[in-house]
Amino acid sequence: MEQVAVLGAGSWGTALSMVLADNGHAVRLWGHRPEQIKEINTKRTNEKYLPGIELPELIVGYADLCQALENVRTVVLAVPTKAIREVLGNVRQCLKEPITIVTVSKGIEPDTHKRISEIIEEEMGSLLQDVVVLSGPSHAEEVSLRHPTTVTVSSKNMKAAERIQDLFMNHQYFRVYTNPDLIGVEIGGALKNIIALAAGITDGLGYGDNAKAALITRGLAEIARLGSTLGANPLTFSGLTGIGDLIVTCTSVHSRNWRAGHLLGKGKKLDEVLDSMGMVVEGVRTTKAAYQLAKKLGVKMPITEVLYDVLFNEKNPKDAVDSLMSRVKTHEMEDLVNILDKSEQEK
Numbered sequence: 335m336e337q338v339a340v341l342g343a344g345s346w347g348t349a350l351s352m353v354l355a356d357n358g359h360a361v362r363l364w365g366h367r368p369e370q371i372k373e374i375n376t377k378r379t380n381e382k383y384l385p386g387i388e389l390p391e392l393i394v395g396y397a398d399l400c401q402a403l404e405n406v407r408t409v410v411l412a413v414p415t416k417a418i419r420e421v422l423g424n425v426r427q428c429l430k431e432p433i434t435i436v437t438v439s440k441g442i443e444p445d446t447h448k449r450i451s452e453i454i455e456e457e458m459g460s461l462l463q464d465v466v467v468l469s470g471p472s473h474a475e476e477v478s479l480r481h482p483t484t485v486t487v488s489s490k491n492m493k494a495a496e497r498i499q500d501l502f503m504n505h506q507y508f509r510v511y512t513n514p515d516l517i518g519v520e521i522g523g524a525l526k527n528i529i530a531l532a533a534g535i536t537d538g539l540g541y542g543d544n545a546k547a548a549l550i551t552r553g554l555a556e557i558a559r560l561g562s563t564l565g566a567n568p569l570t571f572s573g574l575t576g577i578g579d580l581i582v583t584c585t586s587v588h589s590r591n592w593r594a595g596h597l598l599g600k601g602k603k604l605d606e607v608l609d610s611m612g613m614v615v616e617g618v619r620t621t622k623a624a625y626q627l628a629k630k631l632g633v634k635m636p637i638t639e640v641l642y643d644v645l646f647n648e649k650n651p652k653d654a655v656d657s658l659m660s661r662v663k664t665h666e667m668e669d670l671v672n673i674l675d676k677s678e679q680e681k
């Protein structure tokens with residue numbers, strides 16, 4: 335059994351700590367709010383993030399980052415993407431030996447367009463042993479109830495990914511797969527939040543299941559288009575970290591991205607929506623990053639583009655849907671057709 339540090343005492347960090355504790359590992363759950371850490375250690379609850387859930391004894395809360403990291407070789411990083419560089423800057427100050435970081439956050443950084451594993455490599459330098467990504471359709475609320483859940487781990491070093499697969503695998507309720515396509519796994523997990531915001535918007539506007547099915551399938555097409563341009567294996571998007579995570583995030587009331595979109599569809603302004611959530615809505619930041627990246631690479635991402643206008647240019651959500659519907663007609667498999675046309679011409 336291993337001593338593992340989990341950084342970030344929000345919904346996902348706490349739920350994953352429970353999985354590790356159920357597997358017999360001693361978990362040091364670090365959070366930056368001392369009163370919350372006190373609650374974890376004295377009441378065995380984290381009421382703001384997982385109301386009504388009792389935390390196993392093997393989870394111990396830490397308010398001191400260096401203490402939490404002492405003699406630990408595996409660190410789960412579970413803070414919102416915008417906090418990652420700051421937290422890693424502090425982690426570096428505590429370490430003497432390199433560590434393996436398991437990243438569970440979903441996003442791409444605006445302006446640099448870096449994936450989370452790339453940010454971690456950049457920030458940690460020689461203090462990084464390996465970085466492993468854990469992603470998939472997994473709401474913290476359901477994991478904390480020990481409901482059956484499947485996720486995927488990926489890494490440049492698949493031996494490290496397999497070690498993390500073993501660490502988290504729980505044969506009762508948490509099944510962990512491996513996939514060597516690091517880019518595809520990270521891009522699918524990040525970009526599905528954009529589509530979940532859009533699905534919330536169409537639900538908020540009062541549209542039905544047809545609109546949602548359209549968003550999920552056409553959303554998957556544009557995620558795969560950007561992902562494969564970045565070097566991902568297109569097949570990854572038909573797996574847990576692609577269509578799997580799209581389904582769970584676009585159709586569940588647990589999703590903060592769906593909920594934020596729903597409020598936008600009902601006519602609320604972005605600022606008031608984000609203020610009312612009390613938890614991270616990663617899709618907003620990722621929409622900006624994906625929009626910039628698609629423009630830079632010349633990749634067509636119509637849903638991302640109209641969502642960008644809703645979020646950052648005050649486009650009316652109903653007009654956004656109308657503009658998607660009124661685009662020029664095209665072939666459903668246009669990317670495939672273009673590839674086939676090109677190879678015909680080359681013969």
Ligand SMILES: NC(=O)C1=CN([C@@H]2O[C@H](COP(=O)(O)OP(=O)(O)OC[C@H]3O[C@@H](n4cnc5c(N)ncnc54)[C@H](OP(=O)(O)O)[C@@H]3O)[C@@H](O)[C@H]2O)C=CC1
Nearest residue numbers: 343344345346347366412413414417439440473474613614
């Ligand atoms: N929730 C879920 O079901 C899943 C979430 N994820 C991903 O996991 C990541 C974390 O999400 P989640 O746990 O849900 O988010 P939450 O909003 O539930 O929690 C975020 C936690 O991070 C803390 N935090 C924020 N900024 C800092 C900082 N600068 N330093 C230290 N701690 C900080 C927050 O503290 P405070 O309380 O002070 O705000 C809070 O404890 C996201 O990228 C998300 O996409 C992935 C899969 C499932």
Ligand SMILES: O=C(CO)COP(=O)(O)O
Nearest residue numbers: 470471472473589590591
């Ligand atoms: O990533 C998630 C489920 O797989 C959680 O989604 P939200 O951040 O939208 O709640």
